[in-house]
Amino acid sequence: MSAPGWGVHDDGGPPADPLALARAWLPDDADPDRPRVTLSTVGTDGYPDARTVLLSAFDDSGFAFHTSAASRKVAExxxxxxxxxxxxxxxxxxxxxxxxxxxADSPERSAAAWGARSEYLRRLAWANTDELAALDLARRLEAWAAQQVPGQADSWVGYRVQPREMTFWAAHPEAPSRRVQYTRSPDGWTWRYRAG
Ligand SMILES: Cc1cc2nc3c(=O)[nH]c(=O)nc-3n(C[C@H](O)[C@H](O)[C@H](O)COP(=O)(O)O)c2cc1C
Incomplete structure (x- = not known):
């Protein structure tokens, strides 16, 4: 992923806009090597839930990921x-x-993210069901091989996380790690340094 413009350990204070800092840290949306992101949600049983997804895209409107409409995270x-x-x-x-x-992400943006996925990941979005997962390996291979890759799967949906808090953490080889935490208020973003 791209090199930071401003580093958490640099003097002079961070940029006023955390999205500008995120833009300096994260790869461009056109980069096929998408960041792997832990997505945490509130489980329907009240316990936190988490899994890895690819960060499909990112701009001032938020951080986008895409997934199967039938998935647990969508229900949550x-x-x-x-x-x-x-x-x-x-x-x-x-x-x-x-x-x-x-x-919810717009249909246009979801279509763009779908177009950027590999064939393997498109198949997964379409065919990765609990029924298939429960089959023995030979039947899973057979079902997978028979699977046609459709156009954009209706079952594929996108979301954007609109940030209200963004925390940038950086290690330092000779000093304690440090965080800069931005919080959004009606007047804009404020920031403070945090330990940890
Ligand atoms: C590196 C990696 C990337 C993944 N990317 C995605 C993704 O972009 N979208 C997705 O739905 N699942 C992705 N998965 C699978 C999810 O981690 C998860 O198993 C699946 O979405 C079902 O989650 P849920 O039952 O909590 O909804 C990825 C898994 C790994 C290990």
């Missing part, structure tokens, strides 16, 4: 449309946590 978001996304950089030196409200 219908009940409580709030989520947290945690991005861990592969070298473990940076982390970004985004907490916010979740809204």
């Amino acid at each position: 978001l219908a009940a409580v449309p709030r989520a947290t996304l945690t991005v861990l950089w592969p070298d473990w030196t940076r982390q970004l946590v985004v907490r916010g409200d979740v809204v």
